[in-house]
Amino acid sequence: MLREEQLDLRRQRAAQSLFRIENLGRNKVFSDYRVININNTRNTAYKVSIRGFNTGENFCECPDFKINTLGSCKHIIAVLDVLQKNAQGLPKRKHAQVTRPEIIVRYDTKLRLAILLPHRPSPALLALGQTYFDSIGDIKPNANLEELMRQVEKNPEEITVYSDALDFINNDLESQKMAIRENELRTLYANDQWHPKLLQTELLPYQVEGALFLAHRSRCILADDMGLGKTIQAMAAVELMARERNLERVLVVTPASLKFQWVEEIRKFTSRQVQVIDGSEKERENAYSTPTFYRIVNYDIVKHDLLKLNAWEPDLVILDEAQRIKNWEAETTREVKKLKSKFAFVLTGTPLENRLEELYSIVEFVDARRLGPAFQFLEDHRIVDAAGKTTGYRNLDQVREKLKPILLRRSRDKILHDLPEKVDTPIRLELSTTQQKLHSETMEQLAKLVSRKNLSKVDHNRLLKILARLRLICNCASLADDQTSPIDSPKITELIIRVKDLILSGTKKIVVFCESKEFLVAIEAMLKKNSLGYVFLHGQLPSSSRASIVKQFRDNPETMIFLSTDAGSTGLNLQFADTLFNLDIPWNPAVLKQRMARIHRMGQKQPVQSFQFIMQASIEEKVLLSLQKKNQLFENLFGKTEDQIELSSSLGQEFLDQAKIWTQPQEPPTSSAPFNSANLIATAIPFFEALLGCLKTPEGNLALEAVPESLRTHFFSLCKQISDQNERHK
Known part of the structure; x- marks a missing residue:
């Protein structure tokens, strides 16, 4: 039923398209045709071979035919329609007569090599x-x-081997040879008989394994946890392929913020030429004329320079942070998938962030047939409710099995047993009086909106704006209310206190992440006021200046703090820092992992601590629940053995479904942050300093309310924990 629906869809597309059809052979029916789409400005043309009138007997060069497993496409249907209209000239037979032997590829659910023989083959051909x-x-x-x-070749009769059949044979033979070679090197390495000198640094055993995996597959995915050195493994694989597979041109596609980091690491670990494509169209044009081994571009450049990049004919394309192509409908994704190369490495720590469709899109770049056509993949693996909404995924064991030959993923906890301990500490803060007022008013707006039975598109947009406003209020009241003092932010107060204490206690470097650039600007002002050295990375900075920002943070002992929006949460190596502050909670769980992976990665030699700020009884606590649910899908597909997972709904719908619950009052949770005597002392000192420095009231008492609210809250919270613990020990 589903396949017939898909064939009907292609019949509709054929009827709606305008084609010019040219017969390239002598036969009026069973021949090769050029089908030109004159609907689009590019006049896309494909060759169609008509061998019969039944589905599956014909061939088309178009991408859809090669991956849809239907045995047909709109181009084949268009040619057959024209032939049917000229029915008087049709031969009585329904199939082309095979006059010479041919070896072809059959594009069924699985690619199959096949032979077509004449009606009366010779004894040699028959044998x-x-x-x-x-x-x-x-x-x-x-x-x-x-x-x-x-x-x-020996056969006395000439046998036609079509180009796609020849590619099929050559790829299969090469895969067999590469598998043998990979096993040879693995055995030699395990027996200490092969010592790979691939880079100007020593590789760890799991990195050697990763390099071997990449180097001995034509197109594959390295999906190691963030911080395990995917870039190093890719460069090592490149060196091995240059030695054994004559690799000469490597195109690296990466986010703009990481282009110069790639350059730095290539120059540090190899002797290869490297070139960054950047700047104006004229500057890029000049750059393309320069010979190089590595060529580095960002994803947006691919959209503008696709023809030039393909004209360079790279042997290998490396997609770094490949989750950038997770949305198969995005223009960037479509253009990146048009890059042509024999070999491809896809590097991503998060091949799946929210939906299984994202994984499909990434895998499609590596092997468009690996997971089957999209319509069949979704039918086989999505669980939908009566309204057609996705509620979960099933048959994940089948997905894992299909990906096993082309995807390698290792988690940090299974490989780096000696990686320094990482401690995550939630810091729960109370909203200020102004924040409570603004948050309450905005929650009332949310409650009124979600109480409606049917929400329009305008209502959906308003819902998202309300949620965004709630998050702004949690950061700083002035971001949502111009009349409010920018100092009215418990997060800023708490951050400054903790940063000062950490610096005094000998902390190496501190990284502070937040989605909101405006909030970081407010923090920047407070850092200046307190004479704290910092750098600030955000999405508006040119990529050429980002490397210098990281260098200043790393090398300048006065620069202790690295402020960053999530423009810096992917790919940057900040393992010389040992402390991380998450000032907000992003909707996407992968972003939190990306942030932590900036400092908790290879090269880190110190214990790592992270602090997650959470405003009690606020929208931020709701976000935590959403993150936990989204993590289930990622972990189930790549880290567990369960075959099915239940999801509440997609992200946007999840907001809508949960908004009513979010508007209900709740008891503020108690702090789960670990404490010890050092924590109490570290908080008590600034508390009493602030208290004793305050003016007394007319009655002669200390003005407790003059102590910053965040400091009071944190101090009394620790005192209560000690009191509770003493009660439990009585």
Whole structure:
């Protein structure tokens, strides 16, 4: 039923398109045709071979035909429609007569090599067919393709081997040879008989394994946890392929913020030429004329320079932070997938962030047929409710099995047993009086909106704006209310206190992440006021200046703090820092992991601590629940063995479904932050300093309310924890 629906869809597309069809052969029907789409400005043309009137008998060069497993496409249907209209000239037979032997590829659910023989084949041809092919002409499972090609060349009759069939044979033979070579090197390495000198640094055993995996597959995915050195492994694989597979041109596609980091690491660990494509169109044009081994571009450049990049004919394309192509409908994704190369590495620590469709889009760049056509993939793996909404995913074991040959993923906890301990500490803060007022008013707006039975598109947009406003209020009241003092932010107060204490206690470097640039600007002002050295990275900075910002943070002992929006949460190496502050909670769980991976990664030699700020009884606590649910899908697909997972709904719908619950009052949770005597002392000192420095009231009492609210809250919270613990020990 589903496949017939898909065929009907292609019939509709054929009827709606305007084609010019040219017969390239002599036969009026069973011939090769050029089909030109004159609907689009590019006049896209594909060759169509008509061999019969039944589905599955014909061939088209278009991408859809090669991956849809239907045996047809709109171009084939268009040609058959034209032939049917000229029915008087049609031959009585319904199939092309095979006059010469041909070896072809059948594009079914699985690619199959096949042979077409004349009605009366010669004894030699018949013997060849029976040796390597079954009764219906399909290649036998254990057929030796190398021997087959030798026999084809020896055969007295010429056998036509079509280009796609030749590619199929060559790729299969190369895969077999590469598998043998990979096993050889693995065995030699395990027996201490091969010491790979691939880079100007020593590789850890798991990195050697990763480099071997990449180097001995044509197109594959390295999905190691963030911080395990995917860039190093990719460069090592490149060196091995340059030695053994004559690699000469490597195109690296990366986020703009990481272009110069790639340059730095290539120059540090290899002797290869490297070039960044950047600047104006004229500057880029000049750059393309310069010979180089590595060429580095960001994703946006691909949209503008696709033809030039393909004209360079890279042997290998590396996609770094490949989650950038997770949305298969995005223009950037479509253009990146048009990059042509024999080899491809996809590097991503988060191949799946929210939806299984994201994984499909990334895998499609590596192997468009690996997971089957999208319509069948979604049918096989999505769980939908009566309204057609996705509620979960199933048959994940099948997905894992299909990905096993091309995807390698190792988690940090299974590989780096000696990685320094990482401590995550939630810091729960109370909203200020102004924040409570603004938050309450905005929650009332949210409650009124979600109480409506049917929400329009305008209502949906308003809902998202309300949620965004709530998050702004949690950061700083002035971001949502111009009349409010920018100092009215418990997060800023708490951050400054903790940063000062950490610096005094000998902390190396501190990284502060927040989605809101405006909030970081407010923090920047407070850092200046307190004479605290910092750098500030955000999305508006040119990529050429980002490397110098990281260098200043790393090398300048006075620069202790690295402020960053999530423009810096992917790819940057900040392992010389040992403390991380998450000032907000992003909707996407992968972003939190990306932030932590900036400092908790290879090269880190100190214990790592992170602090997550959470405003009690606020929208931020709701976000935490959403993150936990989203993490289930990622962990289930790549880290566990369960075959099915239940999801509440997609992200946007999840907001809508949960908004009513979010508007209900709740008891503020108690702090789960670990404490000890050092914590109490570290908080008590600034508390009493502030208290004793305050003016007394007319009655002679200390003005407790003059102590910053955040400091009071934190101090009394620790005191209560000690009191509670004493009660439990009585």
